[in-house]
Amino acid sequence: MADSDAIVEVRGIRKLYGEVEALRDVSLVFPRGKLTTLLGPSGCGKTTLLKIIAGLLPPSAGEVYVNGRKVTGPGPERAFVFQDFALLPWATVLRNVAFGLELRGLPERERHEAARRYIDEVGLAGFEAAYPHQLSGGMRQRVGLARALAVHADILLMDEPFSAVDEQTRRKFQEDLLSLLSIERKTVIFVTHSIEEAVYLSDQIVLLSRRPGTVSRLVSAGIARDKGPDEIRRDKNYLDAVDDIWHALKRYLV
Amino acid sequence: MTPDRPKIPATFSLLIWFLLWEAVGRAGWSSIVPPVSHVLIAGVEVFSSQKFLAATRITLEAFALGMACAIAVGVPLGVLMGRVESASRILGLWVNVFVSAPISALVPILMAVIGIGQPTVVVTVFLFAVFVIALDTQVGVRGVNPSLLEMAACFGARPHQVYAKVLIWSALPEMLAGLRLGVIRGVKGVVIGQLLVSIIGVGELFELYSRNFLMEEFWALVIAVFLFAFALSEVIARLERRVEYYASTR
Numbered sequence: 001m002a003d004s005d006a007i008v009e010v011r012g013i014r015k016l017y018g019e020v021e022a023l024r025d026v027s028l029v030f031p032r033g034k035l036t037t038l039l040g041p042s043g044c045g046k047t048t049l050l051k052i053i054a055g056l057l058p059p060s061a062g063e064v065y066v067n068g069r070k071v072t073g074p075g076p077e078r079a080f081v082f083q084d085f086a087l088l089p090w091a092t093v094l095r096n097v098a099f100g101l102e103l104r105g106l107p108e109r110e111r112h113e114a115a116r117r118y119i120d121e122v123g124l125a126g127f128e129a130a131y132p133h134q135l136s137g138g139m140r141q142r143v144g145l146a147r148a149l150a151v152h153a154d155i156l157l158m159d160e161p162f163s164a165v166d167e168q169t170r171r172k173f174q175e176d177l178l179s180l181l182s183i184e185r186k187t188v189i190f191v192t193h194s195i196e197e198a199v200y201l202s203d204q205i206v207l208l209s210r211r212p213g214t215v216s217r218l219v220s221a222g223i224a225r226d227k228g229p230d231e232i233r234r235d236k237n238y239l240d241a242v243d244d245i246w247h248a249l250k251r252y253l254v
Numbered sequence: 255m256t257p258d259r260p261k262i263p264a265t266f267s268l269l270i271w272f273l274l275w276e277a278v279g280r281a282g283w284s285s286i287v288p289p290v291s292h293v294l295i296a297g298v299e300v301f302s303s304q305k306f307l308a309a310t311r312i313t314l315e316a317f318a319l320g321m322a323c324a325i326a327v328g329v330p331l332g333v334l335m336g337r338v339e340s341a342s343r344i345l346g347l348w349v350n351v352f353v354s355a356p357i358s359a360l361v362p363i364l365m366a367v368i369g370i371g372q373p374t375v376v377v378t379v380f381l382f383a384v385f386v387i388a389l390d391t392q393v394g395v396r397g398v399n400p401s402l403l404e405m406a407a408c409f410g411a412r413p414h415q416v417y418a419k420v421l422i423w424s425a426l427p428e429m430l431a432g433l434r435l436g437v438i439r440g441v442k443g444v445v446i447g448q449l450l451v452s453i454i455g456v457g458e459l460f461e462l463y464s465r466n467f468l469m470e471e472f473w474a475l476v477i478a479v480f481l482f483a484f485a486l487s488e489v490i491a492r493l494e495r496r497v498e499y500y501a502s503t504r
Contacts, residue, residue: 074408086405090423100409
């Protein structure tokens with residue numbers, strides 16, 4: 001991967017929580033327009049790494065570069081999708097989706113217009129006036145995704161976005177995410193502990209070792225994206241990649 | 255509740271107590287307990303009297319002023335203690351001491367410092383209400399879902415936006431609970447303040463009736479004050495239930 005292609009680069013990241021070392025010497029390049037997954041056993045620091053890239057956590061050592069500029073905090077070119085959705089429970093779907101734009105001081109008419117477009121795009125049309133507690137988990141995460149899309153960030157940071165929704169909803173959501181990304185052309189950094197999810201969604205998979213988290217391997221699934229979702233799930237490359245990663249991660253268990 | 259058993263309305267228990275009260279009153283065991291029907295008749299007379307209206311006005315004035323100050327001080331104090339660790343360490347102990355302390359014991363000292371009159375009553379209401387409001391606000395602010403704060407930071411919220419758009423709304427259920435308890439304490443405060451100062455408002459009437467053994471008027475006034483406190487706390491409780499509903503997913 002040529003350096004000019006890198007939209008996000010992390011160099012020598014180390015993170016200490018008191019005495020505990022969560023990440024050690026993590027250096028990675030995230031290519032522009034691709035979906036990269038951070039995959040590893042629980043407690044390997046993958047969410048920590050994502051939050052450092054988001055600028056929510058300061059690293060103990062090392063740097064993060066976005067478009068060649070060093071990151072010191074959150075920025076408008078990065079948007080976050082939260083594991084627990086992080087929706088305002090007192091606000092409607094419309095206001096939640098428009099919240100990022102509201103914080104930027106956009107006039108109400110403009111931000112609602114933009115929000116409606118993305119509510120449509122994630123398949124929630126008709127639910128603009130609903131409150132989060134009236135929605136299912138999957139629908140709530142669609143609101144979280146629409147909010148992240150509405151601010152026109154180039155980079156989507158997704159922290160186990162589907163872990164709180166049931167299996168069927170999850171599959172449907174994964175398919176919708178891929179078709180959405182083929183239109184929106186975003187760079188996605190995606191955290192998950194599901195091997196199938198990682199292989200199904202990713203262009204590049206980063207395997208992290210158990211704590212302290214280090215980069216243990218880079219895997220390119222090499223799955224042709226022009227196939228349908230059901231075909232992909234039966235594809236030989238897909239099944240081999242899942243198997244291969246499982247064997248690589250197995251040694252970190254127990 | 256099984257469907258074949260009829261639901262007993264809450265007013266039924268009130269009716270039983272009133273009947274019991276009436277019977278005890280009619281038996282004439284004690285002049286302190288007149289029959290409830292006499293109390294109600296005396297009530298009509300008391301509540302339409304010029305004296306009562308004047309007392310009510312001055313009492314409500316002291317109550318409203320004291321509560322307004324308690325909210326204006328208690329909410330920011332609670333937010334400060336909820337957000338700033340050092341503030342909670344310095345102030346938390348005092349707020350906790352005062353919230354459980356018998357504030358009535360301080361009223362005589364207040365009288366000596368501030369004088370005998372309306373300001374003392376206002377300060378008493380303030381002291382009765384402010385600490386529980388501050389404490390509950392602190393609990394609410396501390397209970398904010400951390401990922402909501404991360405979300406706000408991610409989308410570029412400035413500090414004042416975090417407060418105005420996330421923290422206050424998130425803490426609203428606890429703040430309202432504090433306000434409800436504050437209002438209940440404030441009613442106690444206004445009556446105790448006036449009783450100890452004893453020359454103004456409803457407190458003066460209480461003093462007047464009990465000293466002259468006008469028990470019917472005395473009980474009528476007691477019922478009025480009870481109803482006022484209860485009605486006010488019910489209004490806030492209703493608001494709380496609405497907010498609870500909107501905040502149910504956090």
